[in-house]
Amino acid sequence: MNIVLLGPPGAGKGTQGERIAQTFNIPKLATGDVLREAVRQATPQGLAAKRFMDRGDLVPDSVILGIMKEALARPAAANGVVLDGVVRTVPQAEGLARVLGELGRTLDVVLLFDVDEEELVRRLSTRTVCEKCQSPYTGREPGSTCDKCGGTLVRRKDDEPDAIRTRMRAYREQTAPVIEWYRARAREGALRGQSAARVVSVDAIGAVDDVSARVLTALGK
Numbered sequence: 001m002n003i004v005l006l007g008p009p010g011a012g013k014g015t016q017g018e019r020i021a022q023t024f025n026i027p028k029l030a031t032g033d034v035l036r037e038a039v040r041q042a043t044p045q046g047l048a049a050k051r052f053m054d055r056g057d058l059v060p061d062s063v064i065l066g067i068m069k070e071a072l073a074r075p076a077a078a079n080g081v082v083l084d085g086v087v088r089t090v091p092q093a094e095g096l097a098r099v100l101g102e103l104g105r106t107l108d109v110v111l112l113f114d115v116d117e118e119e120l121v122r123r124l125s126t127r128t129v130c131e132k133c134q135s136p137y138t139g140r141e142p143g144s145t146c147d148k149c150g151g152t153l154v155r156r157k158d159d160e161p162d163a164i165r166t167r168m169r170a171y172r173e174q175t176a177p178v179i180e181w182y183r184a185r186a187r188e189g190a191l192r193g194q195s196a197a198r199v200v201s202v203d204a205i206g207a208v209d210d211v212s213a214r215v216l217t218a219l220g221k
């Protein structure tokens with residue numbers, strides 16, 4: 001099963017993506033994690049991406065398409081993959097369809113995370129992440145210890161107020177139109193009797209376990 005997770009920053013895509021990956025026993029690809037690792041390793045890709053990321057802007061589509069292509073061609077992704085934050089512009093959605101097509105695969109589900117902006121700003125401004133394993137926490141101070149791996153929790157640079165505002169604007173202007181793009185394809189597919197990814201929306205407000213239950217129901221588990 002190939003699944004795209006779509007939703008604004010802080011909607012819980014990372015946390016829920018991890019659970020979906022475990023439930024379906026498929027890998028999760030998060031371009032944000034790949035890019036942050038590239039920044040840490042100071043690779044040319046990381047150095048080029050860093051200034052966009054620190055400001056909260058999207059990195060260029062060409063960079064994302066390169067990451068997508070390489071990750072999807074791996075044998076581990078042959079039975080499906082959870083794509084967390086991988087599709088954030090219409091050209092990226094088109095690129096993903098092309099890459100999957102070349103591999104003889106299709107996208108099954110687009111899962112929309114529904115959360116209001118006020119709640120997102122609250123979540124992001126109280127979020128810390130483990131600098132080692134990237135696990136996110138809400139309301140835990142920087143410097144605390146990660147429950148999962150013992151690493152140190154840090155505040156992401158792009159969780160500062162200015163960058164949060166830029167990320168929300170990027171979501172509204174560049175990512176929200178992707179939802180309509182997938183909906184139009186689903187309608188067209190239905191008319192022509194062709195398969196197209198199912199677009200499903202989940203209420204992403206509430207306790208992590210409650211949201212997980214809704215997500216798994218939406219995915220037919």
Ligand code: AMP
Pocket residue numbers: 009031032033035052053054056057058059060064084085086087088089092158167
């Ligand atoms: P995330 O961890 O998903 O919030 O991503 C962190 C940052 O990485 C974003 O604010 C962007 O700067 C960059 N990024 C991650 N995925 C993408 C993508 N698909 N397209 C463009 N930029 C991305």
